[in-house]
Amino acid sequence: MKITQNIKIAVDAVVFGYHNNQIQILLIQQKFGKKQWALPGGFVLDKETLDEAVIRELKEETGVKANYLEQLYTFGATQRDERLRVISVAYLALINPNNYILKADTDAKDAQWFDIYDLPELAFDHKDIIAVGLERLKAKINYQPIGFELLNTKFPFSDLENLYQTILNKKLDRRNFRKKLLSFGILQETDQYQKVGSGRPAKLFKFNKKKYKELEQNGFHFEIKFA
Amino acid sequence: MKITQNIKIAVDAVVFGYHNNQIQILLIQQKFGKKQWALPGGFVLDKETLDEAVIRELKEETGVKANYLEQLYTFGATQRDERLRVISVAYLALINPNNYILKADTDAKDAQWFDIYDLPELAFDHKDIIAVGLERLKAKINYQPIGFELLNTKFPFSDLENLYQTILNKKLDRRNFRKKLLSFGILQETDQYQKVGSGRPAKLFKFNKKKYKELEQNGFHFEIKFA
DNA sequence: ACAAAAGTGTTTTACATACACCCATGG
DNA sequence: CCATGGGTGTATGTAAAACACTTTTGT
Structure with missing residues (x-):
């Protein structure tokens, strides 16, 4: 079986935290190009599941381990990333930022919490992904004890x-x-x-x-x- | 940017119908190997979105056009398909089988309706996908007029x-x-x-x-x- | 006339909503 | 003794749940 398909698959995490009466979101600063802020995430390795991929990326890029993690939605528009076709499986994650505040603050500026209503400009379609995540969170706290x-x-x-x-x-x-x-x-x-x-x-x-x-x-x- | 990732991405549709007081599901018979029954679906083309891919595959394989279509869940286990690593974005689709019964019956045996409680043996992890689809359907009819x-x-x-x-x-x-x-x-x-x-x-x-x-x-x- | 499915209201019960005062501590 | 946030109960309104008989048709 031979399939010529030139699409890469990635995972991204919308990590919510709650601090000082604000909903916050964990972002990382890209190391290339415009150094825009982006959701933590990255490409899936050949031999890991999607869940494993997010967990790994979260750890690598931000050092955090989510208390709660669920698949959110898969974003598959054709022009998400101008460099190549990337389909992203987005996850919703919840953590208690108190456990990680210092780390994020000291780890230089490559991982930071942002107030959900005061976000910087974001890479790709990450703004849309966050919107979907927030919607899901709003809906879900009403019927699950998350x-x-x-x-x-x-x-x-x-x-x-x-x-x-x-x-x-x-x-x-x-x-x-x-x-x-x-x-x-x-x-x-x-x-x-x-x-x-x-x-x-x-x-x-x-x-x-x-x-x-x-x-x-x-x-x-x-x-x-x-x- | 160079990524060595050897994963293919597919879409699959859990198509529900309702006929004779039964919930039915639309399956196609594979043309290769054990000719097992499977969900309609296939590989995503480089220049089409995920939604476009399901719609296309549904049309090609079964001739139907869904009344309702929503993304369900993305299945990314490492051993879903023994031939190569395939990640599948599953969709939930609803149609009125009355509109398609004859077509499915006459089109030989490559597309058929099955009672949800009397399914044949299924390819890959399609049984799991159907289970997730049914769960979603059960939940969703309570809060959306689908x-x-x-x-x-x-x-x-x-x-x-x-x-x-x-x-x-x-x-x-x-x-x-x-x-x-x-x-x-x-x-x-x-x-x-x-x-x-x-x-x-x-x-x-x-x-x-x-x-x-x-x-x-x-x-x-x-x-x-x-x- | 009877079998079969459609159509129709009222009573009871449970839960959501609205609402205001006292308590324990720090300054 | 005052400011600040924590802790508590009752009355009312609204919607869900329980429940049975009449109507229209075919046989």
Whole structure:
């Protein structure tokens, strides 16, 4: 079987983080040409799967390991890259930037976090890819407990609340939000408290993933209505 | 820029149809080797987009044109095809088989409909791809009005009801279902009736796509709860 | 007249929404 | 004692769920 096809295949990752009440995205600066900012990613090796490729590229280019990773969409327009035909399988990744902030800041300027609403000019069609990623994130936090992947392991309830408000870009009723989330039974109280300047210290919670998986087995479905 | 990558890229389509109260899938018989059944699809040409590639392959191999088409998932395992490394971008397609039944039946045996629960042995990982497609279909009919793409332009309400029951594999309350669907205001009564043997003739309805698009603009969201 | 499928409303129940005050700490 | 953020309960509205009989046709 002989196929003459001159297309290369790459992976790119839309890595979201949450920091200072902002949704951020992890970008790298290209080393060639206009040195534009771009999504971390690169060509798939002959003997690795797509998932393996993104994980590898993320590690190589930014040093991070995603808490959550899912395939997003495959971009196959004919003129994505002016140099040659490249089809890119985009991934959505979530990480807690607190774990990597220093690294990114010190690793010179080749990997940096950007506020999602204040992006630099981007290479290729990466702006479109980010848009698709953001859309997916917005949709998905409503029916999958993935928001926790952006927070510290132990977090005050207000972090979760702010996260949702920021991503959905909408004010939520504190009492109703808390009531709803707690009703699922997938949040575990810890005996720790967090003080931030003035104000009453906040109890810290943990996402009980094991419990969630268990409930999921029994037909439970995480779902928030605040559409 | 020189990349030594030896991977080919293909597209495959999971084409669903609905006939005789069954969800069916369109398969083609391979011309080489074990002549196994496989999803319609093939290699992407250098100068066509992914969407164009599926549309072309569907036409070439089965003669059909999908009513609805969306990208499903990209399969990139390393051993999908024993002959060479092929990454496949899978698509989900919906058509009304009534429009194509004769063609498929007469075109010899190279394209045929199969009941989704009675599939032959399939080539490559196509069984997995179909599973993902079916899952997507099940999820999506609940929040997008895509079920209509599987029915005739004019259809009795019972067709819609049966379609949902078949796909979701669950009994639905007729009154509640009808009430809900009609409440959206996206179904248009016609003045035609359909008789089938005995029983009261059923009024025929049409899906008003224009109206739906209009409502969608204004923030309306098609959503069925029967989870 | 009976079998078969179409058509139709009301009651009950559950969940989303709206809403305001007290608590614990730091300065 | 004041500013700041954390923590809590109830009443109302809306939509889902449960439920059975009548209508129109063919045989």
